[in-house]
Amino acid sequence: MVITKSVTRAFLVAMLLVGFGQASASETLRLALGYPPGSKADEVMQKYAETVKQYTDGSLSVKVYPMSLLSAAEISDGVRDGIADIGVMYTVYFPAMYPHTNLVNESAMQLLLLDPETLNGKEALAFEGAMSEFTLFHCPECLTEYEKQNQVYTANATSISYGLLCTTPVTNKAQLKGKRIRVAGSHWSRWAQHFGASSVSLTINETLEGLSQGVIDCSITSPVELINLGLGEVVTDMTLAIPGGLYAGASAAGFNRNVWQGLTEEQRRAILRAGASTTALSPWASLEQKEEAMALADKEGIKQHDPDPELMAATREFVKADMNTIVDYYAKNHGVKRGKEMLDSFHDILVRWVDLVQDVDSAEELEKLYWDEIFSKVDVASYGMK
The missing domain is CATH 3.40.190.170 (Bacterial extracellular solute-binding protein, family 7)
Known part of the structure; x- marks a missing residue:
């Protein structure tokens, strides 16, 4: 008999429910x-x-x-x-x-x-x-x-403020275009798409593998994930001032x-x-x-960048417009x-x-x-x- 991960999880869940019952x-x-x-x-x-x-x-x-x-x-x-x-x-x-x-x-x-x-x-x-x-x-x-x-x-x-943690420098519109970016919300997805990047939906547990295997080029997240998720092993460049938010x-x-x-x-x-x-x-x-x-970023030689002023200004303009987009998006979709x-x-x-x-x-x-x-x-x- 082949024991799959799903069978194993189902067995563990059943044992937990039998062992603990309703708390x-x-x-x-x-x-x-x-x-x-x-x-x-x-x-x-x-x-x-x-x-x-x-x-x-x-x-x-x-x-x-x-x-x-x-x-x-x-x-x-x-x-x-x-x-x-x-x-x-x-x-x-x-x-x-x-x-x-x-x-x-x-x-x-x-x-x-x-x-x-x-x-x-x-x-x-x-x-x-x-x-x-x-x-x-x-x-x-x-x-x-x-x-x-x-x-x-x-x-x-x-979280604290979110920025770009990447495997390549991303500081301006040209570098942002075409990048595959892991996002944790449709607003960040819209931001990425607004500048010609593509958004990828991955859970936190999949981020390290996604970056290491080239499935994604960047993750929009906070720098503490260099430690918590082990992203310091694969991230080479950070631009923390964009896209912002948390x-x-x-x-x-x-x-x-x-x-x-x-x-x-x-x-x-x-x-x-x-x-x-x-x-x-x-x-x-x-x-x-x-x-x-x-400190880990400095030790690992992860480069820290400031965004191009044009990209920073364009991001602020995007945010102003996106407040209305959020309302329309959730009305239409949800x-x-x-x-x-x-x-x-x-x-x-x-x-x-x-x-x-x-x-x-x-x-x-x-x-x-x-x-x-x-x-x-x-x-x-x-x-x-x-």
């Missing part, structure tokens, strides 16, 4: 993560497990399964079906399931239009806060998307709804407290790791009815958060800010309970 408040909760062991994402979620235990006074425990229980592309369905109790889930992989969340996430390139001095290098902290607040209190459609997938949103995750469409601790409803109110409040911690640690850890990534209203509302919240994060100097301060301004205001008696 309850007294059992260890299984968290699926699409990043590998030892990555910064793994470290962040291991810290999440610690904070869950701390804030629940030991009544709940979490075991993290980095890139083992479920792949990144399997996490949404896996949490829905109870294979995992919690998942770090990237909505971009499921455009038809999470269109409202993805619409707002894809507006992140608007950060290029804000004053860099006003952002003060804290754009990820501001966008993370705005995304969390908007999802919980201003986007009932977003919460409905999670509900339809039998999930409850309890934390967010964001990725914030990640449910950092999406709960299986049945598991969530089996918790006490005190435990649900504690989970949200841990969620505030993880929501803060996600961008903060990436900002800290960026220094390590840039039936999103109030896209412009959503983006206008989100922009106002983002501007507020740019101001709120300016005095934050530590992950602990950011956690307190997110808790006070966002997660503490959730009504745990009703949230996720219908």
Whole structure:
């Protein structure tokens, strides 16, 4: 008998379901993560497990399964079906399931239009806060998307700013034309196509192989993936100022709804407290790791480029026009009815958060800010309970 990977995975899943059954408040909760062991994402979620235990006074425990229980592309369905109790889930992989969340996430390139001095290098902290607040209190459609997938949103995750990580220099329009670029959103796909490149959809787990085998020439991602995904082995050139934006469409601790409803109110409040911690640690850890990534780039001889001013200006013009394109795209392809209203509302919240994060100097301060301004205001008696 030939044992295939799919048969093996199905057998493991069956054994997990038999061995664990439906998780309850007294059992260890299984968290699926699409990043590998030892990555910064793994470290962040291991810290999440610690904070869950701390804030629940030991009544709940979490075991993290980095890139083992479920792949990144399997996490949404896996949490829905109870294979995992919690998942770090990237909505971009499921455009038809999470269109409202993805619409707002894809507006992140608007950060290029804000004053860099006003952002003060804290754009990820501001966008993370705005995304969390908007999802919980201003986007009932977003919460409905999670509900339809039998999930409850309890934390967010964001990257730092995205740039081009390539196997060849890409600094101007001529060099960009014809390149095959891995993207993590249709806005970056449109940007690539606007300048004559082609976009390729790969999961995070496929990026290293895609670059090493020449399937893609570049990946639009943050420089920390030189470490987390091992891209430092194959990347030779980086242009980090373009295309800009970041990725914030990640449910950092999406709960299986049945598991969530089996918790006490005190435990649900504690989970949200841990969620505030993880929501803060996600961008903060990436900002800290960026220094390590840039040191690795220097060690490996990875060349760092500034974009041609003409390409930079053209990118900003693209972003201005793309705000309307995003609305039209999601209306036409996914039936999103109030896209412009959503983006206008989100922009106002983002501007507020740019101001709120300016005095934050530590992950602990950011956690307190997110808790006070966002997660503490959730009504745990009703949230996720219908």
